[in-house]
Amino acid sequence: MQVRGAPALGIAAAYGMALAAREFETDDGIRVSQRLESAAKEMIAARPTAVNVAWAVRHLMELACSSSERDIPGCLLARAKEMHQEDVSANKNIGRHGADLISDGSAVLTHCNTGALATAGYGTALGVIRAAWETGKRFDVFHTETRPFLQGARLTAWELVNLGIPATMVVDSAAGFVLKEHNIGCVVVGADRIAANGDTANKIGTYTLAVLAKENHVPFYIAAPTSTVDLELPAGDQIPIEERDPSEVTHLVGLRTAAEGIGIHNPAFDVTPHEYISAIITECGVITEPFTKNLASTVSENTTKR
Numbered sequence: 001m002q003v004r005g006a007p008a009l010g011i012a013a014a015y016g017m018a019l020a021a022r023e024f025e026t027d028d029g030i031r032v033s034q035r036l037e038s039a040a041k042e043m044i045a046a047r048p049t050a051v052n053v054a055w056a057v058r059h060l061m062e063l064a065c066s067s068s069e070r071d072i073p074g075c076l077l078a079r080a081k082e083m084h085q086e087d088v089s090a091n092k093n094i095g096r097h098g099a100d101l102i103s104d105g106s107a108v109l110t111h112c113n114t115g116a117l118a119t120a121g122y123g124t125a126l127g128v129i130r131a132a133w134e135t136g137k138r139f140d141v142f143h144t145e146t147r148p149f150l151q152g153a154r155l156t157a158w159e160l161v162n163l164g165i166p167a168t169m170v171v172d173s174a175a176g177f178v179l180k181e182h183n184i185g186c187v188v189v190g191a192d193r194i195a196a197n198g199d200t201a202n203k204i205g206t207y208t209l210a211v212l213a214k215e216n217h218v219p220f221y222i223a224a225p226t227s228t229v230d231l232e233l234p235a236g237d238q239i240p241i242e243e244r245d246p247s248e249v250t251h252l253v254g255l256r257t258a259a260e261g262i263g264i265h266n267p268a269f270d271v272t273p274h275e276y277i278s279a280i281i282t283e284c285g286v287i288t289e290p291f292t293k294n295l296a297s298t299v300s301e302n303t304t305k306r
Contacts, residue, residue, distance in 0.1 A: 001149070005113065008119050009047055011120045013052070014060055018077040018079075018080045020036055021064065032064065032073070036072075040057045040058075043057050051227075051228060051229075052227050059079075085120075087120035087121070091119050091123055091124055091283070092131070095122060095123070097285050097286050098125075098131065098281040101128070102129070102132040104137040104138060106140075107183050107185055108139060108141055108142070109143070110125050110188055111189045111209055112152060112203035112206075113156045114126045115155070115159040123159075126156065127223065130163060133165050142170055145170070145171050147205075157169055184216070185218070186278075187213045187219070188221040189203075189206050190223055194222065194224060194228050194229045196231045196232075196234050196295060197291055197292045199236025199239070200272045200274070201236060202222075204268060207270040207271065210276035221278055223280075226283065226284060242268040242269060243267055244267075274289075274291050280295070283302075284302050
């Protein structure tokens with residue numbers, strides 16, 4: 001969790017591959033690209049839910065295998081820098097496309113942290129809120145604490161305060177009340193992996209928000225770059241879900257709050273089925289059903305442009 005947020009993880013992995021290439025420069029006859037394979041496996045295994053890591057690592061492995069041996073370190077570093085800037089640009093485009101979905105005078109609810117701290121810059125879901133605010137729209141912003149790691153309380157709150165966007169934080173379990181009582185116009189959240197059919201893995205509690213949003217007839221939007229789409233996975237039930245340290249649940253700022261001996265289940269993510277998702281906001285535009293067709297065509301077009 002020293003680096004968290006799917007886009008930021010992808011960029012960190014790209015730079016990690018560049019650093020590994022420099023470390024593995026050798027005259028012992030073993031190709032740098034061969035040595036990179038072990039670094040690639042280690043990084044992918046570190047965060048299996050966030051597909052951006054595997055996306056970045058595989059992209060740089062392909063580049064390494066197609067480059068001359070002595071050029072690999074420089075080529076990988078140059079590409080990592082390009083990917084860094086591409087992510088910032090993608091986030092700003094996500095914000096631009098998503099801003100139209102937030103109505104002036106309404107309210108928006110978000111979850112976890114999806115701003116500049118979770119990306120290469122600007123943000124995804126929080127970038128949508130930021131972009132709408134920058135156009136002059138004025139609306140209420142609500143965000144969750146995001147238990148148990150409190151990314152909302154520690155990070156989203158800090159970002160919104162520093163952006164000068166007035167916001168109200170609520171405990172996760174108050175989301176249903178907020179959706180019912182506070183005229184929420186939409187919910188917008190990020191993603192760690194989007195399956196080919198639109199099923200989306202995101203921070204634990206996202207599925208709950210999606211169900212509550214549907215029950216209250218509130219549009220539920222995912223904001224993520226196309227690098228988060230995994231067309232190799234047909235559905236979300238195949239997305240690996242990380243289980244985190246039980247102490248995140250049993251302790252708060254180092255003090256135990258749960259009874260000794262109690263069992264703990266601490267999944268870091270959950271999967272929201274595509275039928276709960278109103279649209280997916282990407283750097284290429286807003287994607288709606290049928291997700292299987294529209295995600296595939298969007299990712300294909302964006303890959304061709306690169």
